[in-house]
Amino acid sequence: MSFDELNLIDPILRALHEEGYTSPTPIQQQAIPHVLEGHDLLGVAQTGTGKTAAFTVPILQVLSQRSKLQHQPAGRIRCLVLTPTRELAIQIGESFTAYGRHLGLRHTVIFGGVGQLPQTNALKRGVDVLIATPGRLLDLMNQGFVDLRHLEVFVLDEADRMLDMGFIHDIKRILPKLPVKRQTLFFSATMPAQIQQLADSILRPNPVKVAVTPVSSTADTVKQAVYLVDKNDKPALLEHILADKNIRRVLVFARTKHGADRVVKTLAKANIPAEAIHGNKSQNHRQRALSNFKAGNTRVLVATDIAARGIDVEELTHVVNYELPNEPETYVHRIGRTGRAGASGIALSFCEDEERAYLQDIQKLIRRQIDVVADHPYTTNAVAPVLLGGGPIQRPKGPAGRPARPGREPRAPRAATDSSSRSSQPAPRTGGGQRSERATSARSAGPSTQDNGNGQSRRRYRGNRSNER
Numbered sequence: 001m002s003f004d005e006l007n008l009i010d011p012i013l014r015a016l017h018e019e020g021y022t023s024p025t026p027i028q029q030q031a032i033p034h035v036l037e038g039h040d041l042l043g044v045a046q047t048g049t050g051k052t053a054a055f056t057v058p059i060l061q062v063l064s065q066r067s068k069l070q071h072q073p074a075g076r077i078r079c080l081v082l083t084p085t086r087e088l089a090i091q092i093g094e095s096f097t098a099y100g101r102h103l104g105l106r107h108t109v110i111f112g113g114v115g116q117l118p119q120t121n122a123l124k125r126g127v128d129v130l131i132a133t134p135g136r137l138l139d140l141m142n143q144g145f146v147d148l149r150h151l152e153v154f155v156l157d158e159a160d161r162m163l164d165m166g167f168i169h170d171i172k173r174i175l176p177k178l179p180v181k182r183q184t185l186f187f188s189a190t191m192p193a194q195i196q197q198l199a200d201s202i203l204r205p206n207p208v209k210v211a212v213t214p215v216s217s218t219a220d221t222v223k224q225a226v227y228l229v230d231k232n233d234k235p236a237l238l239e240h241i242l243a244d245k246n247i248r249r250v251l252v253f254a255r256t257k258h259g260a261d262r263v264v265k266t267l268a269k270a271n272i273p274a275e276a277i278h279g280n281k282s283q284n285h286r287q288r289a290l291s292n293f294k295a296g297n298t299r300v301l302v303a304t305d306i307a308a309r310g311i312d313v314e315e316l317t318h319v320v321n322y323e324l325p326n327e328p329e330t331y332v333h334r335i336g337r338t339g340r341a342g343a344s345g346i347a348l349s350f351c352e353d354e355e356r357a358y359l360q361d362i363q364k365l366i367r368r369q370i371d372v373v374a375d376h377p378y379t380t381n382a383v384a385p386v387l388l389g390g391g392p393i394q395r396p397k398g399p400a401g402r403p404a405r406p407g408r409e410p411r412a413p414r415a416a417t418d419s420s421s422r423s424s425q426p427a428p429r430t431g432g433g434q435r436s437e438r439a440t441s442a443r444s445a446g447p448s449t450q451d452n453g454n455g456q457s458r459r460r461y462r463g464n465r466s467n468e469r
Contacts, residue, residue: 001023001024001029002022002023002024003016003021003022003023003024006024006028006029006032006033006036007033007036008032008057008061009061009064009065011064011102011103012057012060012061012099012100012102012103014102015098015099015100015101015102016057016099018101019098019099021053024050024053025049025050025053025054025212026049026050026212027043027045027049027050027051027054027210027212028050028053028054028057030054030210030212031043031054031055031058031210032054032057032058034208034210035054035055035058035059035062035183035185036058036061036062038062038183039183039207039208040183040184040185040186040203040204040207040208041184041185041186041207041208041209041210042186042199042203042207042208042209042210043055043185043186043187043188043209043210043211044187044188044189044190044191044209044210044211044212045187045189045210045211045212046189046332046333046336049212051157051187052091052092052095052157053095053099055081055155055157055185055187056092056095056096056099056100057099059079059129059153059155060096060099060100060103060105062152062153062183063078063079063105063128063129063152063153064100064103064104064105066152067105075125075126075127076126076128076147076150077127077128077129077130077146077147077148077150077151078128078129078150078151078152078153079128079129079130079151079152079153079154079155080129080130080132080148080151080153080154080155080178081129081130081131081132081155081157082132082133082134082137082154082155082156082157082162082171082174083131083132083133083157083158084133084134084157084158084161084162084165084167085133085158085161086111086112086113086133086286087277087286087290088157088158089109089110089111089131089132089133090109090111090287092109092131092157093107093108093109093131096129096131105128105129106125106126106127106128106129107127107128107129107130107131108122108123108127108129108130108131109131109132110123110130110131110132110133110136110137110140111132111133111136112133112135112136112139113282114282114284116136116139116140119136119140120140120143120145123140123145123146124145130146134162134167134170134171134174135167135170137174138170138173138174141174141177148177148178148179149179150179151178151179151182152182152183153182153183153184153185154178154182154183154184154185154202155184155185155186155187156171156184156185156186156187156202157187158187158188158189159186159187159188159195159198159199160188160189160190160191160192160195161189163192163194163195168194168198171198175202184202184203184204184207186199186202186203186207189329189333190329218332218335218336218366218368219336219339219345221339221344221345222335222336222338222339222344222345222346222347223344223345223346223347224335224346224347224349224370224371225346225347225348225349225370225371225372225373226348226349226350226351226359226370226371226372226373227348227349227350227351227372227373227376227378227379228351228372228374228379228380229350229351229352229376229378229379229380230352230353230378230380231352231353231354233378233380234322234350234352235263235266236377236378237350237376237377237378238252238263238266238267238320238322238350239266239267239270239272240376240377240378241320241348242267242270242272242299242300247299247317247318248296248299248315248317249293249296249299249313249315249316249317249318250299250300250301250316250317250318250319250320251293251301251303251313251316251318251319251320251337251338252274252300252301252302252303252319252320252322253302253303253304253305253319253320253321253322253323253325253334254302254303254304254322254323255304255305255323255325256304257278257279257280257304259304259322259323260276260277260278260302260303260304261276261278263276263302263322264276264302267300267302272299272300273298273299273300274298274299274300274301274302275289275292275293275298275300275301275302276289276301276302276303277289277290277301277302277303277304278303278304279304289301293313294313294314302322305325305330305333305334313337316337316338316345317338317345317346318338318345318346318347318348319334319335319337319338319345319346319347319348320347320348320349320350321334321335321347321348321349321350322350323350323355324349324350324351324355324358324359324362325358326358328358328361328362328364328365328366329365331349331362331365331366332365332366334347335347348373349370
């Protein structure tokens with residue numbers, strides 16, 4: 001199928017062709033016709049499926065056609081797209097710019113962590129489409145800058161990530177401000193019980209359901225491997241892997257903000273340029289780091305899961321799970337950033353003793369055994385190969401009952417070892433003078449009960465959650 005078969009108007013087809021797109025992805029094929037017909041839609045799709053275009057393209061067409069037929073006054077907010085992170089909001093804004101370049105519709109993006117004056121000025125001039133993160137939206141609504149009475153289309157994107165980040169209560173504060181008569185598009189990569197309940201509460205009865213690429217699947221074009229390694233040897237192992245100059249562009253995942261910063265410092269000591277993106281970085285720093293990575297100026301980008309959500313980088317050759325996530329679905333999201341559009345990619349994971357249960361759950365989810373790389377300088381006996389459905393794995397014991405160490409030459413202490421051993425400590429709530437999006441929301445909405453979204457979502461382990469803290 002081509003975009004020409006989806007009954008799209010000429011200005012949008014022209015923009016798509018100028019972007020080099022000729023064939024819609026499965027979710028675009030399924031979603032676009034229903035959105036054009038005005039149906040509410042429940043979409044289950046993970047990052048990298050073309051989900052953003054699946055709603056931006058038909059929304060642009062609907063708003064453009066209604067403007068001509070109904071002579072809509074300019075400057076009213078007619079579409080609201082709510083998304084959890086700044087990076088994803090910016091990416092969605094770029095999509096509206098690209099696909100709507102020939103339509104004359106106006107949009108703006110608002111998010112926390114930066115000054116609000118440019119955003120409020122854009123709102124005063126009037127926009128048709130508003131892309132927002134929850135905290136800043138509530139803040140500007142309370143200040144009287146955002147009027148949603150004329151809203152026609154509401155998009156809730158990355159609903160499961162909203163839950164992980166604690167934004168569910170914010171969403172419930174925003175919903176009463178929306179017109180009852182509206183079209184709602186709801187997207188989530190996973191559908192835990194709380195997300196299903198939220199979808200049922202905001203969608204009209206019997207919405208169209210579209211599901212593509214189940215979260216348990218990994219692309220065949222991605223080669224997966226795991227390194228069994230002691231925690232303190234992870235920095236050295238990463239340096240060893242990056243010594244291969246054929247690894248041109250690699251995205252490294254850490255579980256926490258502090259962990260991401262420590263990886264960057266460790267690589268800097270080894271003369272390997274790297275940058276980190278996470279919630280404690282300023283917006284300018286995050287955009288600059290991502291731009292450098294996309295342009296190939298930075299070889300290594302270290303990210304937390306929340307900061308990386310929605311990142312789409314062409315020719316990403318490698319993904320490295322420096323720390324395994326404790327939610328197996330997150331593993332699928334992480335490695336899905338390589339091996340796209342038929343290209344090949346490599347996903348490497350480091351597994352220490354305490355992460356063996358995470359590895360076992362990942363293999364159960366994807367229904368395959370991940371190859372173990374046994375031949376490397378930092379191999380360990382601390383973690384035996386984790387088999388599908390395997391039971392507890394005992395660490396081999398050495399003299400006096402102490403854990404056995406692999407037989408290898410003793411090495412001089414590494415400066416990075418101490419920092420690595422602290423990489424999983426919780427990060428401070430704020431940093432660098434930047435307010436978190438969550439904190440902005442809490443202040444703008446007034447006192448409220450502490451959100452329990454994380455506690456209600458599936459938590460099998462007491463260890464650090466995979467989302468950024």
